[in-house]
Amino acid sequence: MDKKRMAIFSISFGILIMVVVLLLVRGTARRSGHIQLPDASTGTSSGQPSEDDSGALAVVEIRTDTVQLAIEVMERPMAYTERVTVETFWSGGSGTAESTVYVRDNLLRMDTTLASGSVRHLLTGGEHSYIWYDEDTDYVMLEAGDFTSDAELRIPTYEDILVLDQEDITDAGYGDYESTYCIYVVTDDGAGYVTRYWIGTETGLLTACERYWEGELVYRMTTAELTIGQADDTMFLLPDGEQPS
Secondary structure, three states: OOHHHHHHHHHHHHHHHHHHHHHHHOOOOOOOOOEEOOOOOOOOOOOOOEEOOOOOEEOOOOOOOOHHHHHHHOOOOOEEEEEEEEEEEEOOEEEEEEEEEEEEOOEEEEEEEOOOOOEEEEEEEOOEEEEEEOOOOOOEEEEOHHHHHHHHHOOOOHHHHHHOOHHHEEEEEEEEEOOEEEEEEEEEOOOOEEEEEEEEOOOOOEEEEEEEEOOEEEEEEEEEEEEEOOOOHHHHOOOOOOOOO
8 A cells, every 4th residue: 555545544544433433422412211121130021112100111122123212212321431442444454543532411532542652632512623632732623513524434323223224124132242231233234234233231332333344344343441420520621721612
């Protein structure tokens, strides 16, 4: 790969990582209803979704025809920290990026270690997004929409499941992913791509995602070291100490 193509790939991959995490936390502030799911020790029960005495929706079985309803009403934490690893695979090579993600209400901070060893910081929320590197106090301010427009790249995110036609969902149920009890969903776009999602039943957060092209793994995202609760306030300040807008 020549230097020009390598530079283009490096920039594209950096944007991909930012979009993945932005889409990962999209909907974090939404807390719509309450869902009761069986824990790992009890497994699933047969039956249809029903209303318990408190009016909370209790989904007792996850199937291809009920999984969208379950995901729609799952609660997500308002504040958390986790490590996100994104891997992409192509003929003859692969790329990996690791980020630490901090979320509080509508604010997101992502610290990504680059191949050079430098750390890129992204802080977004409200109308603007900010990027700076390492311990620099200078930063670049961009319109927040500059990132959401890149959703056209169709980076896999479990929120996409909610708008799928039911026939595109080929499998769904409960299962473990790296000791995390999850709802899993398998989707097929009919054009060669199959995507597998694992969503934690306790947190409502995406635990892992894999995407295959004609049976070959081309994308994998995993999360680890999840901590529920608010990070230090300084994590959501710009490098000059100012508040983001």
